[in-house]
Structure formats: structure tokens, C-alpha cells
Amino acid sequence: MDMRDACSMDRSKDLENNAKYADVIIDVSIDKLDRPFSYRIPERLSGIICVGSRVRIPFGGGNVEKKGYVTAIRDSVELDDSRIKDITGIIEESVSAQDMSFEIAAYIKNMYGGTLSQALKVVIPAKAKAKPIELKTLVRKMDKEQLISLAGEAARKKQHAKEKLYLALIDNERIPSSWITSKLGISSQTVASVVKSGAAFLEISSEYRKPAISDICNTQVALNDGQEKIVNSVSSDMEEGLSRQYLIHGVTGSGKTEVYLRLAEKAVMMGKQVIFLIPEIALTYQTLARFYGKFGDRVSVLNSSMSPGERFDQCERAKNGDIDIIIGPRSALFTPFPNVGLIIMDEEHESSYKSESTPKYHAREVAARICEMTGASFVMGSATPSLESYTAATSGKVTLFELTERAGGGELASTEIIDLRKELSSGNRSMFSRRLKALMDDRMAKGEQIMLFLNRRGFSGQISCRECGKVIMCPHCEVPMSLHKGSVLICHYCGETREKPAVCPSCGSKYLAAIKAGTEQVEESVRKLYPEAGILRMDKDTTKEKGAYDRILSSFSNGEAQILIGTQMIVKGHDFPNVTLVGILVADLSLGVPDYRAAERTFQLLAQAAGRAGRGEKPGNAVIQTYQPDSYAIKCAAEQDYVKFYEEEMAYRETAGYPPALHLLAIQFFGLDDKKTSELARGLADVIKSNGAKKVLGPAPANIAKVKDYYRHVIYIKDTDEDALAKIRSFSEEYLDDKDMNGMFVQFDLDPVNQI
Numbered sequence: 001m002d003m004r005d006a007c008s009m010d011r012s013k014d015l016e017n018n019a020k021y022a023d024v025i026i027d028v029s030i031d032k033l034d035r036p037f038s039y040r041i042p043e044r045l046s047g048i049i050c051v052g053s054r055v056r057i058p059f060g061g062g063n064v065e066k067k068g069y070v071t072a073i074r075d076s077v078e079l080d081d082s083r084i085k086d087i088t089g090i091i092e093e094s095v096s097a098q099d100m101s102f103e104i105a106a107y108i109k110n111m112y113g114g115t116l117s118q119a120l121k122v123v124i125p126a127k128a129k130a131k132p133i134e135l136k137t138l139v140r141k142m143d144k145e146q147l148i149s150l151a152g153e154a155a156r157k158k159q160h161a162k163e164k165l166y167l168a169l170i171d172n173e174r175i176p177s178s179w180i181t182s183k184l185g186i187s188s189q190t191v192a193s194v195v196k197s198g199a200a201f202l203e204i205s206s207e208y209r210k211p212a213i214s215d216i217c218n219t220q221v222a223l224n225d226g227q228e229k230i231v232n233s234v235s236s237d238m239e240e241g242l243s244r245q246y247l248i249h250g251v252t253g254s255g256k257t258e259v260y261l262r263l264a265e266k267a268v269m270m271g272k273q274v275i276f277l278i279p280e281i282a283l284t285y286q287t288l289a290r291f292y293g294k295f296g297d298r299v300s301v302l303n304s305s306m307s308p309g310e311r312f313d314q315c316e317r318a319k320n321g322d323i324d325i326i327i328g329p330r331s332a333l334f335t336p337f338p339n340v341g342l343i344i345m346d347e348e349h350e351s352s353y354k355s356e357s358t359p360k361y362h363a364r365e366v367a368a369r370i371c372e373m374t375g376a377s378f379v380m381g382s383a384t385p386s387l388e389s390y391t392a393a394t395s396g397k398v399t400l401f402e403l404t405e406r407a408g409g410g411e412l413a414s415t416e417i418i419d420l421r422k423e424l425s426s427g428n429r430s431m432f433s434r435r436l437k438a439l440m441d442d443r444m445a446k447g448e449q450i451m452l453f454l455n456r457r458g459f460s461g462q463i464s465c466r467e468c469g470k471v472i473m474c475p476h477c478e479v480p481m482s483l484h485k486g487s488v489l490i491c492h493y494c495g496e497t498r499e500k501p502a503v504c505p506s507c508g509s510k511y512l513a514a515i516k517a518g519t520e521q522v523e524e525s526v527r528k529l530y531p532e533a534g535i536l537r538m539d540k541d542t543t544k545e546k547g548a549y550d551r552i553l554s555s556f557s558n559g560e561a562q563i564l565i566g567t568q569m570i571v572k573g574h575d576f577p578n579v580t581l582v583g584i585l586v587a588d589l590s591l592g593v594p595d596y597r598a599a600e601r602t603f604q605l606l607a608q609a610a611g612r613a614g615r616g617e618k619p620g621n622a623v624i625q626t627y628q629p630d631s632y633a634i635k636c637a638a639e640q641d642y643v644k645f646y647e648e649e650m651a652y653r654e655t656a657g658y659p660p661a662l663h664l665l666a667i668q669f670f671g672l673d674d675k676k677t678s679e680l681a682r683g684l685a686d687v688i689k690s691n692g693a694k695k696v697l698g699p700a701p702a703n704i705a706k707v708k709d710y711y712r713h714v715i716y717i718k719d720t721d722e723d724a725l726a727k728i729r730s731f732s733e734e735y736l737d738d739k740d741m742n743g744m745f746v747q748f749d750l751d752p753v754n755q756i
Contacts, residue, residue, distance in 0.1 A: 020041055020075060020076075021040055021041060021074045022038070022041050022070045022072070022074070023038060024036060024039050024070055025037075025068050025116055025117050026066050026117060039087045040081075041087055042086045045090060049070055051070055051073060053091075055070055055089065056090075057085070069120055101124055102120070104366065105120045106119070107369050108361045109359060111750065112748070113747075114360075114748075122355070124334070136204055137176055138191060138195075138200050139200055140172075140174070141200050144170050147167075150162075150166045150199055164184060165180065165184065166194065169199060223262070224407060227258060230248060230401045231259055238267065243371055243372065243376060243377060244377060244378070245377075245378045245380070246379045246399045247348070247390070247392070247400050248380065249381075250381065250401075250402070250403030251405070251611070252383045252406075252607070252608065252640075253407060253611060253615045254407055256381045259381075260344050260381070261290065263342060263344070263377075264291070264325055266342075267342040268295070271339065272340065273318070273326075273337035273340050274342045274343075274344065276325060276344045277345045277346065278327060278346050278347065279329060279350030279352045279353060280329065280350070280569060291327060298325060299323060299324065300325070300327070302326055302327075302328035304329070340370065340376045341376050341377065342376055343376055344379045345378070345380045347381070347382055348364060348381060348382050348385065348386060349384055349385055349389070349604055350572070354754075360749045362753075387600060387649060388660045390646055408615075410617070412610075413614045413619075413622040414614075414622070415610050415624065415638040416621070416638070417629045417634060417635070418433040418436065418625045420626060420627050424466065432525070432585075436583045439623065443562075443580055444533065447562070448579070448580040449556070449559075449564070449576060449578045449579045449580065450580075451579055452563065453567070453568075453571050453583065453609045454566070454585050455588075455602075462481075462592030462593065463480075467511050468504060468506050469627035469628040471591065471628075476491065480594045480598070481496070481498065483500060487500040490700070490701060494697050495700030500512070519539045519566060522565050522585065533561075535562070537565045538552050553574065557576055570612075576612070577618075580613055580620045581622075584606060584610070584622070584624045585625055587606055587628075588628040594703055596658040597753065600633075603649075606624060610638070624637070632644075632649075633649075636648070657718050662718045662719060663719055663722050663725055663751055664718055664751055664752065665717045665749070666749040666752045667681075667714065668712065668747045669699070669746055671711050672711070673744075676743070676744065677712075677713055677744055680736075681698070681699035681713040683739075684715065685699050685715050687731075693717050696716070697715070697717075698713070698714055700714060701714075732748070
């Protein structure tokens with residue numbers, strides 16, 4: 001049942017019950033207003049307003065017009081009728097919400113905090129209708145003899161444009177207006193004159209905007225035994241109507257995308273729709289090409305680089321049954337499909353699946369909830385799964401599938417670890433080790449392609465030793481300390497403060513510094529080495545413009561450049577058969593991030609980066625340059641040994657008490673006055689402790705202590721029970737309701753995925 005049917009049924013019920021009142025959630029982000037208010041439905045809107053309608057209402061003593069969502073329809077209310085105001089009108093151009101959207105919004109609010117209105121804004125992503133694309137077509141009315149006569153008359157009067165158009169109508173019954181102006185060079189005034197003569201009429205229609213597909217891939221690949229086993233198993237469950245969760249752990253190049261394609265095909269054959277989640281816009285390029293090659297116009301895309309009109313049109317196409325598959329980052333999860341049968345989450349380990357704004361929901365958990373509600377199947381995939389998902393799989397909560405070989409039969413790249421400390425001691429101060437430079441020379445001579453990855457997830461405040469590679473860690477939290485003004489080191493988890501040492505505590509070296517490097521510097525160095533080479537750079541600066549991702553990746557795929565330099569966006573999910581060398585320039589930058597997930601992030605990035613090499617018929621090499629060659633994250637990534645890394649990392653998480661061994665609630669305070677903000681944080685921490693919470697860290701300054709004049713502080717609470725943390729969040733919200741929050745605000749984050 002689609003939205004229009006649901007809304008129609010609601011209206012029928014309303015008329016039968018002679019409903020007069022509506023519960024409305026105000027479209028504002030104020031906790032004290034996060035409840036429905038009763039409004040009268042005026043007679044002129046009776047039968048039009050339904051659950052999910054977005055309406056205009058007078059609010060407060062001044063009757064200021066506000067927008068809101070109708071959450072329920074009633075035939076009576078407890079309030080005195082004289083106190084109830086009328087709904088002003090309905091916002092007809094908005095995308096109406098399904099009843100399920102409110103359930104999802106309520107789940108997000110209860111799990112992650114924020115207001116119901118904020119949650120509704122998340123699950124109803126396309127709210128404003130953009131002006132549709134108008135298509136004009138000139139349609140012939142007269143017979144050919146009459147048109148010949150009119151053309152002759154125009155010729156005699158030397159009206160050459162009209163003559164040309166009459167002659168065109170003789171040969172074409174329908175002519176698009178855009179073709180008339182662009183190809184024939186005829187003005188709209190001439191077209192209007194021809195229409196006035198009665199020779200033709202203008203037919204006006206509208207068209208949905210569709211995403212541009214820069215490349216199409218329709219290659220059908222035969223499945224190997226491992227892939228076929230997964231497709232058959234999940235398809236069988238889908239046929240039986242079983243709603244289950246699955247994790248595909250497959251090495252890089254193992255053919256997970258082909259498995260996704262087959263499962264999507266199965267869902268579509270069953271008359272269901274598919275939501276395919278990808279972590280970043282950059283991955284849309286090849287994924288959309290593969291799906292478009294198989295499903296054509298029945299697949300579309302949603303992402304933040306699209307215009308409001310494009311986003312709105314894709315939601316309308318989904319509602320109306322014009323598409324079966326949507327591809328996009330986490331916001332695509334809320335596409336208003338009437339009958340979702342399959343949700344796929346590729347690269348499920350990626351942190352971008354977690355929202356950074358309130359409500360700070362995780363798409364993985366919300367997708368699982370939607371599948372429970374709809375009976376859909378949920379398939380996750382990654383070469384480097386998150387510890388949360390792999391733990392769920394090993395415990396039996398999620399069905400685990402393993403793909404241990406590359407789909408084409410090729411070998412994983414031969415990976416070497418280069419110790420940058422030895423390079424430095426031998427006099428090599430270049431950003432390229434001698435081994436990497438030799439391999440680059442070889443690939444350039446052979447005409448093969450190279451990818452150079454700079455791991456810039458690191459935070460420049462970390463202090464490491466250039467002699468031994470050690471990073472200065474907090475003795476209490478086992479995370480790196482960060483350098484602040486005045487040579488002060490601070491732990492952003494517990495607040496421990498120390499003076500920066502003059503020499504390395506481990507080896508006594510005086511070479512303590514923060515490593516600083518950027519993709520522009522790398523590009524400059526590469527151009528000096530290979531001035532004749534085609535070089536592309538892909539980072540935030542080069543991908544600001546719409547379509548930049550596709551242009552850069554398409555250019556590299558087509559062989560227009562031999563070297564691609566970039567940050568993490570170049571190492572995830574891309575498949576370039578001619579890439580035979582990947583160089584990872586400073587692998588350990590992300591190890592120094594003051595975050596308990598630092599080792600996991602480093603392993604994932606390095607394993608994914610190394611996996612870009614040798615995906616075609618030619619063998620590949622990967623070179624990992626690092627100051628910490630003995631790190632288990634780096635060694636396991638070089639060996640592509642996920643299980644070994646998982647065991648090492650889980651032992652640390654269990655000892656230190658971090659997710660997924662425990663759950664973690666972060667409470668973030670923002671304020672214009674540092675002292676008041678700090679006092680508010682300390683006051684709440686004391687209240688939380690007095691209510692029985694045993695594992696409370698902080699408050700401490702946040703990782704970045706001040707942003708845009710706002711001081712930032714944070715409290716962490718650990719517990720094995722998610723519900724216990726939900727209760728702490730709830731009474732914390734009540735506590736803060738009674739405080740003077742002038743110039744301050746607070747955010748709650750359950751199991752944060754980035755350092756705070």
C-alpha cells in the first residue's frame with residue numbers, strides 16, 4: 001500500500017467518524033514543545049487532512065504561524081472547545097508521511113534523543129516540492145496540404161523562420177520545443193505565431209528529474225561457489241518470508257557487489273523494493289553504473305549533492321512505483337517505498353553511517369529496525385566489518401557468510417611494510433621510501449596505474465617520536481593525549497593533564513613532533529618526479545563542485561591519468577583493473593587519534609587501500625609506509641588478516657571497557673562561556689553518579705575544545721545495558737530542562753563513532 005492509499009484510507013475513516021480535531025507536532029527543535037498540540041480541523045479541510053499531513057497552524061499567544069506534522073486525527077478532545085484554534089492550512093507540496101515514518105521517528109527519538117520533530121525531519125527527507133521540469137511539444141493540427149500552403153505564404157512574405165517551422169511540421173507530427181530553439185534556431189515568438197495560425201498547438205507536460213549516469217556497465221558475471229551459496233541461502237529465506245540479518249565478510253575483490261545485484265534482482269522479481277546504502281557519494285559512480293546496467297530506469301540515486309528538485313523527484317518516483325531500487329548514503333534509508341523487501345548496507349563498517357547531528361542515529365541500527373517492522377531482509381557487507389557487526393555475527397544474532405577468495409581468481413596484492421624510521425636514519429627525507437619510488441618507476445614505465453593514499457584521519461595534536469614511533473598516551477584511558485597551547489597535553493576522555501616532555505619517554509629522543517602532510521604537497525612532489533604523467537587529486541578541495549566525484553573517477557577509470565592521489569575517499573569500493581600499485585604514505589597518522597576506535601579505523605583504511613591493487617589480471621603491490629611497523633593494526637592489515645585483528649582489538653575493548661564490550665553514552669556540552677559550560681557539565685556528572693551510574697568519565701574538554709566561539713566539554717558513561725543508558729539520557733534531559741541554558745546546548749550520542 002503506497003502513501004496515497006494510506007492517506008485516502010485515513011480520510012475515509014475521518015469522514016465516517018466525523019473527525020474534527022488533529023494532534024500536531026510543532027516543527028521546532030525545542031524539547032519543551034516536543035509533544036502534540038490539539039487543533040480544530042476547519043470544515044474546508046475536512047477529508048483532506050490525514051495522519052502525516054504537514055500543516056500550518058497558529059501557535060502561542062501571538063498566533064505566530066508555525067509548521068507541523070499531524071500525528072493523529074480525533075473526533076473529540078478533553079480541552080474546552082473555545083481554547084482550541086483552527087488549523088490554518090495544509091502544505092500540499094510536501095511529501096506526506098506514512099504511519100510507519102512516525103514509528104521510525106519515535107524509535108530514533110527514544111534510542112538517540114533529540115525531539116520528535118527533529119526525528120521526523122530525518123525520516124521525511126524531501127519536504128519542499130521544487131518546480132517541476134516543464135516539457136513543451138509542438139503538435140501538428142493541420143494536414144500537410146494546408147501546411148504547404150502556409151509555408152508558401154511565409155516564403156512570399158520573407159518570413160523564413162515561420163517557413164522553416166511549417167516545413168518541419170510537414171515531416172514531423174510532434175516536435176520538442178527545445179529542439180525547435182536549439183537545432184532550428186527559431187524563437188518562442190515565432191512558435192507562438194504558428195500556434196496562433198492554427199497549424200499546431202503546444203502540449204505541455206512535466207517530467208521527473210533523473211540522475212545522470214556517466215557510465216553504464218552491463219557485464220553479467222558468473223558466480224563462484226561462495227557467491228552462489230550466499231545468493232541461494234538469502235533468496236530462500238526471502239521466499240519463505242523470513243526477515244533476517246546477514247553479514248557478508250568478503251576480502252577485497254571477492255565479488256560482494258555481484259551478490260548484491262542478484263539479491264536485488266530476486267527482491268524485484270518478488271514485487272518488492274530495494275534500498276542500497278553506500279557510505280559516501282564517491283562510491284555512487286561505479287555502483288550506480290552496475291545497477292543501472294542491470295535494472296535501467298528502475299534504479300535511481302539519492303544523495304546530498306543533488307538539488308532539492310532532484311531529491312524530491314526521486315521520492316515521488318519511489319512513492320509512485322516508478323523505481324524499484326534506490327542507491328545512496330544513510331538518508332536514502334528513508335526513501336518512501338511502499339513495499340521494502342531488502343536493505344543492503346555496503347561497507348557497513350564506515351563511520352559516515354552515523355549521523356553527526358541530532359538525533360545522532362546509526363543507519364545500521366535503524367535499518368535493522370525498519371526490516372523488523374516491514375519483514376524485509378537486511379544484508380551487510382564489508383572486507384573489514386565493524387567490531388559491532390562481527391560480534392553480532394559470531395554470537396549468532398546475525399548470519400555470517402565468508403568470501404575468502406577474489407571473484408576473478410586473482411591474488412591479493414603483495415603488501416610490504418616500510419619502516420620510515422630507517423628511511424630517516426639512512427638520510428631519505430622524501431615522503432616516498434626507496435622501495436615505493438622503485439615500484440612507482442616500474443609502473444610508470446609499464447603504463448600501469450598507481451594510487452597514492454594519504455591517511456589524513458589523524459589529528460595534528462598527537463605527539464609522536466620520529467626515532468621510535470611511539471605516541472604519548474594517557475595512562476588512564478589508553479588513548480593518545482593531545483597537544484594544546486602552552487605545551488600542555490590533555491586526555492579528552494578523562495581530563496588528565498601533563499606537560500609536554502622534552503624527550504621521548506620511551507627512547508629518550510628529542511625528536512618529538514606532530515606529523516603534518518597534505519595531498520597538495522604529495523601532488524607537488526609527484527609532479528616533480530613525473531612531469532609528463534597524468535595526475536589527478538581527489539580530496540575535499542577537488543570535489544566541492546557537483547559531479548566532481550564522477551568526473552575524477554571516470555577520468556582515472558578511462559586511463560586519462562596514470563596516478564591518482566587522495567584521502568580515504570579513493571580507497572573504498574572502487575575497482576580499477578589497471579591499478580597495480582598502491583602507496584600508503586604515512587599509515588600511522590590515524591593511530592594517534594585520541595579515540596578508542598583508532599586501531600580499528602587504521603586497520604580498515606589500510607586493508608581497504610591495499611585491496612585496490614591487483615584487481616584485474618595483473619598482479620598488484622601495496623606499500624605501507626609507517627613509523628610504527630610493529631602495530632598489530634598495521635601488521636594485520638598488511639596480512640589482510642581480519643580475524644587476527646578482531647581478536648587483538650576485542651581483547652583491548654574488553655579490558656578498557658569500550659563498545660562493543662560495553663555501550664557508551666557521550667553527553668556533549670556546548671557554550672559561549674567556558675566556566676558556565678564546565679559547571680553545567682560537572683553538575684550533571686554529579687547527578688548521574690548520584691543516580692547509581694558507576695562508570696562515569698569526565699567531564700573533560702572535548703577533543704577540539706572550542707569551535708566557532710563555543711567551548712566544548714564531554715561526559716562519558718559506560719554500561720552493558722543500552723536501556724540503562726537510555727534512562728540516564730532521559731533523566732539528564734529532565735535535569736537540564738530546569739537549568740538556565742542561555743548560550744548553551746547539549747547533545748547526546750549513543751556509542752559515538754568519532755572522537756568528540
